[in-house]
Amino acid sequence: MTAPEQAAVLADPDEHRGGTGTARFVLTKIAEALISIVLVIVLFFFLFRMLPGDPVAAMTRDRVTSPQQIAELREKMGLDKPVFVQFGTYFWNLLHGDLGESRLLNNGRPVADMIGERLWPTILLVGSATLLAVLLGLWLGIRAAWRRDSFFDRSQTGIALTLWSVPQFWLGLMLLVVTGGLFPSRGMHSPDAAPDVLSQTLDVLHHLVLPCVTLLAVFYAQYMLIMRSSLLGEMNADYLTTARAKGLRDDLVRRRHAVPNALLPTTTLVFMQFGHVLAGAVTVEAVFSWPGLGQLTYEALHGPDLPVLQGVFTVLASAVVLMNLLAELLYRVLDPRVRTS
Numbered sequence: 043m044t045a046p047e048q049a050a051v052l053a054d055p056d057e058h059r060g061g062t063g064t065a066r067f068v069l070t071k072i073a074e075a076l077i078s079i080v081l082v083i084v085l086f087f088f089l090f091r092m093l094p095g096d097p098v099a100a101m102t103r104d105r106v107t108s109p110q111q112i113a114e115l116r117e118k119m120g121l122d123k124p125v126f127v128q129f130g131t132y133f134w135n136l137l138h139g140d141l142g143e144s145r146l147l148n149n150g151r152p153v154a155d156m157i158g159e160r161l162w163p164t165i166l167l168v169g170s171a172t173l174l175a176v177l178l179g180l181w182l183g184i185r186a187a188w189r190r191d192s193f194f195d196r197s198q199t200g201i202a203l204t205l206w207s208v209p210q211f212w213l214g215l216m217l218l219v220v221t222g223g224l225f226p227s228r229g230m231h232s233p234d235a236a237p238d239v240l241s242q243t244l245d246v247l248h249h250l251v252l253p254c255v256t257l258l259a260v261f262y263a264q265y266m267l268i269m270r271s272s273l274l275g276e277m278n279a280d281y282l283t284t285a286r287a288k289g290l291r292d293d294l295v296r297r298r299h300a301v302p303n304a305l306l307p308t309t310t311l312v313f314m315q316f317g318h319v320l321a322g323a324v325t326v327e328a329v330f331s332w333p334g335l336g337q338l339t340y341e342a343l344h345g346p347d348l349p350v351l352q353g354v355f356t357v358l359a360s361a362v363v364l365m366n367l368l369a370e371l372l373y374r375v376l377d378p379r380v381r382t383s
Contacts, residue, residue: 071371075363075364075366079363082356082363083133083136083352083356084129086351086359087132090348091348141157141353143349144347144349145348146342154353156350157338160337163332166246167250167253167326168257168319168320168323171253171254171258171261171319172261172316175257176312178266179266180269182198182202183308184301185198186266187269187304190277199270202262202266203263205259208259208260209325210260211328213256213260214253217256221252225248225252226248226252228330230249230250231245232248253330256329257319257326264311265311269305269308272307273304275304276303276304285298311369313365313368313369314365314366320362323336324336338350339351339355342354
């Protein structure tokens, strides 16, 4: 092998292998993600069967129903069959894109349609909170690390640790008390809002403030602390000493050299922690009656409406697994050490 060919192999071993290493890695991670989703589906199906309450009894609570009618309802819903037979039917329908039909909230309505209606509000809430939390967390983490042991560093670290330990629903309730009606406390729309696009947009943003701030206050802390820790690990590196020796200003050393290298753990954390933001959205949406998947889950638990619960948790769990898959793939792209390991 010639010297240029040896240099190419050392530069990118995956390329020398014809990309087989990368392809094998991607296929392995996809297979692991699919297995995780299947295991989650199995777990949720049997876990929800352990919830107290009978869906048929909940449906007929305010009606005079004979035992024969109850038996017919159970047969229609498939509840008279063994639980493993119920799971086989559910899984087969799920493979064909059928999440079932609601039994209580909207009797007979497809669960997929209900989830589709509630998906956008959740994406708006979680997406806005995540974006603001990342921006705020990175900015505070960089400043805190660069001013290590200063009053700013100690105070911001203390505030972040405190907020990170606060339950989301409790913080939401406290915000409702503190703001004193300054922002809407329920729903996503006001009935008296003007029908034009600008008024409707401002109305939604007005309703979004409190639930978004609740999620933001809790989740920005992890990004700040990870960014601070990562940047502190880079500050004594030799390449920063070399950059300073060349005469670069301190802010240029931080912005051009230290921060880009310290961003890697935080970048992947954004994807990996997406599931925690979704989990927090369930309780926050319940507190503020935000019409998203979290509120739908809260309503379905009262039945329990098993098809709705299974459908929502399948969608949320699949989103979490997908985000973790993207994080692992992104980490391999951003960090050459992973590609060569």
